[in-house]
Amino acid sequence: MSNEPTADRIEAEALYRDLGMTGEEYRRAAELLGRRPNWVELGLFSVMWSEHCSYKSSRRVLRRFPTKGPQVLQGPGENAGVVDIGDGLAVAFKMESHNHPSAIEPYQGAATGVGGIIRDVFTMGARPIALLDSLRFGPPDDARQRYLLREVVAGIAGYGNAIGIPTVGGEVKFAESYRHNPLVNAMCVGLMRHEDLARGTARGVGNPVMVVGARTGRDGIHGATFASAEDPLEKERSAVQVGDPFMEKLLVEACLELIATGAVVGIQDMGAAGLTSSGAEMASRAGSGLDIDVALVPRRETGMTPYEVMLSESQERMLVVMERGKESVAEEIFRKWGLEAAVIGRVTDDGMLRVRDGGRVVAEVPVRALVDEAPVYERPAREPEELRAFRAWRWEETPRPQRLDEALLTLLGSPDLADKEWVWRQYDHMVQASTAVRPGADAAVIWIRGTRKGVALCTDGPGRYARLNPLAGGMHAVAEAARNLVCVGARPLAITDCLNFGNPEKPEVFYQFRQAVEGMSRACEVLGTPVVSGNVSFYNESKGVDIDPTPIVGAVGVVDDVERICTPAWRPGLTVILVGPGAPASGEEGAWLGGSEYLLRVHGRLAGDAPPLDLEMERRVQALCLEAIRRGWAAAAHDVSEGGLAVALAEMAIAGGVGA
Amino acid sequence: MYRARVYVTLKAGVLDPQGGAVERALHALGYAEVRGVRIGKAIEVTLAAPDAETARRRVEEMCRELLANPVMETFEVEAV
């Protein structure tokens, strides 16, 4: 293009830095290409090698996750993980973060986060049956944080309600470190029969490649590297991504109808880095190449350059590879639903991603270079200084409160523990008429109508434990998620995750990340819940302050008989039993109060070490609890977590409307 | 007492799904001559002010602070 910088200017003025690439990465790209990249090629490298798409700082650590199991039909690497739930049925699920866009425009940032994660699920051939969202803000005594909370919840409601997928679970927590960097993690779950499983691969030379759904505009250009640059408030704030839930509803129906015809070779949603990442990833999985022409992509704005079309993050679009000669099958289905469907190129076997503009080649890059050769960094890790100070805390130093009832009221008034009905009553959590356990319990249960089966869902985070001890924090996040599933009567099957951390180039942050993954992995192994999908969100940092390490876990379980489910609501006449390890030896109580809600809310202190967690004991406690519910012995169940036993009992009393 | 009318509209380039849906509906109703529809807000503010000029300045301040979202919207103040 006329005004686009030449290869010489890119190198001379180090323009690659504007796209978030280091000098070393630029030279590596030129080496793989065998020549210096032009502007469009540089754009492809910059988004594919961004932290968001390449996982360059996290890839090596993520290998630690256990991802196998008899119940796993599809592990990490595809658009969503897929798990068998028996009787020929399976669930696809994933969680994704939209933190940086939500800091800029909270309503649309949250809405497009929901839209994106829904596409990751139905692209696997599953019909979406539930949404959950995990949110973090600064303390709510500040008007800006209340504005962000209001707009993010309205955005999630606006999108989820309009598309007709029930938002049934999640959590909202508040802490100082999220003040300038809110977290918006969205999870979607879909249901399918085993034979419906579709995959994101571009196989078969000559097969047509099609862009379907909405038209393409300049939305979120550089959203991918945008997400990886450090400070959300100083970034380029022009092209805000706007979601259209109505069009996505049509897209869900059209895509599921198209997949059912059997004429689809591969399908993937266009998320961060739009056409570039979907095209490159689909070709990489099949070991093939793509020859596409951006002039054929249906557009919403005039005068878009090939660079802009390849990097656009316009919403509600999918990339589809059809069987050769079956293009008309797609065109007809999409016309019925009032959507675009255009052939933009072919699958090739030369392993190249070749981009044309009206026939003229404007970019030609080996797929391997973009996907497999992305740099992989082994970042240095160092235990944060503050841990030693935290662990110097002694339980004996803390004065005992005179009145325990006042302490309990303080805890129940904590924004983290307070009732969140104000949030979830804005979500349609009953559409699809299948919600057997509604928000407010330990987990949600979706009843598969026409069967006795239910799918249990929840999200959980480590709270402050991960700050005090990242390893224990990772373990607690997984253990608590599994515990919540068990408390509604479900057998935990697998998890997805959103690993929200600060700047990985800081050794303390990378230590937190690596330790949290280690902790999560150990808990997954003992509790038998492999990781089947997930997302890493780094650079959650503003004005030099990193967020607390926040590994969010999304857990899925199965209820074999929906007549045997449980909620915290107890009834008069029941005996209350506490199941778990015995009370701590006298003098050791402090071990269980480190990083507790009590210590923070009553004494205003964050200190101590995360409570000890015996994973083997956890597994046995969960097994006993699940058996008790299955046998009908237990009529109510609730996990003891933040706020401890006192809060757990209070919450059951409130849920049941009866004291104890 | 002054009555100012403020128009808050989406910035160019920002997708307007609602405008698109209304445009398609108008075409379906036979208004083929319609080339585009953009939907924004019309906010009428009644306020006390010493003179029209101050009224206009204050309303513009309100727009920057609350009535328009600077990230995706522009505003125009018309004193009535």
Place this chain on the structure above:
Amino acid sequence: MYRARVYVTLKAGVLDPQGGAVERALHALGYAEVRGVRIGKAIEVTLAAPDAETARRRVEEMCRELLANPVMETFEVEAV
């Protein structure tokens, strides 16, 4: 090519909770002089027409048929 701007506002007797909420927010931000806020829609329609008069007439038809609900809303067309 003409660009008409349509204001659709709630009829006088109809409660406008959105306007009330914005008014309270403005007072909280220190704009004590605000006496009332009413929120309506500003719809910009771009259309081809032989002349301004026909353009206005067609847009008024669109308002009666779709853009405004006569039970609770009134409309006003301003050719731009």
Place this chain on the structure above:
Amino acid sequence: MRVAVIQFPGSNCDMDTVLALRDVTGAEPDLVWHGQRDLSDYGAIFLPGGFSYGDYLRAGAIARFAEAMDGVRRAAEDGRLVIGICNGFQILLEAGLLPGAMLHNDHLQFRCAIVPVRVERTDTPFTSGYAQGQVLRLPIAHGEGNYYADGETLEALERNRRVVFRYAGENPNGSRNAIAGIVNEAGNVLGMMPHPERAVHRLLGSEDGRALIAAILQAGRERQLV
């Protein structure tokens, strides 16, 4: 009697309504695309909940122009049964088949909850299965359920006993006279904001919607509807 459930682009509760009809009556309703104008085969027509055409401009504003609405209008005129649930009620209002309009909820938020709803009359084809004054527990889920009509229309609705359902507890959206559901003069067209199709099983939180669906089929038999 044959039953139709109309499917608009953006309808979300069409399948829920089909499932509820199948569950309560054992009979299979037809899912009818909004482009079908002739609905003369059907004794009862459901306009389901959802966000037809994204609820853009106003909830139901665009859906009322769909071809199927001609069939709905004819069914209303010749005494067959028409039931508009939530978005369906909004479409009937926009189409002028029922008087009044829906504003945004007065608290400006979407609200989803199971709420108490009182049955104001039982001499209708929809409420014959309930007792007079019975308070049902029905789910609501809407952002524009704040029913409005001018004084004159409201007074006529009350005088002619056309208010069939009224919110019994706290008014969840600001509706005038806490109106939750009304019928037309002839009494064969019902619009209601609560979702009976979501209250058909204990596991879903309430079974109070079953009697409404059963009553409709019963009325179809009594009136020898097609």
